[in-house]
Amino acid sequence: MPEEVFLLFIASCISLWLIQLATGWIDRRRDSRRIERGTVMERYRSHLILVKAHQEPDTDGWSAGVHVQFNEGTLTFRDVQLPAPTSHFPTKTTAEKHALKEAKQWVDRRLREAKIFGR
Numbered sequence: 001m002p003e004e005v006f007l008l009f010i011a012s013c014i015s016l017w018l019i020q021l022a023t024g025w026i027d028r029r030r031d032s033r034r035i036e037r038g039t040v041m042e043r044y045r046s047h048l049i050l051v052k053a054h055q056e057p058d059t060d061g062w063s064a065g066v067h068v069q070f071n072e073g074t075l076t077f078r079d080v081q082l083p084a085p086t087s088h089f090p091t092k093t094t095a096e097k098h099a100l101k102e103a104k105q106w107v108d109r110r111l112r113e114a115k116i117f118g119r
Contacts, residue, residue: 040096045111046070049103053095061088064099068107082106 040051053064066082082103089095 040100042100044104045107047107049100049107051096051099051103053092053099055092056088059088061090062092062095063088064095066099066103068103 038052040049040053042049042051047068047070050067050069051064053062055062063085065084068078068080068082070078072078085095085099085102087098089098
């Protein structure tokens, strides 16, 4: 009888482990499909920064849009779209780098203000 209980315990542990593996695989697959190809993604101070550059048809210059995603508290998820820059850049890479730099500055300001106000 004790051997049967032990084997049942081991089997349930393996089952839970397999479920966690499958769930992680499904989540990674779902997340990879959600983010468009060509989007720059970087984690910065517990925030996920997503940058998508696009070419302006009028000027042939490049600009980039930015989303910053983060958890606020334990139950609140935020997705903030930052205002689009008014400047245009000669290449896609420079537009992405500029947008990423501005997003990091936004995150730093947000965290600094939260610390000041004791949130």
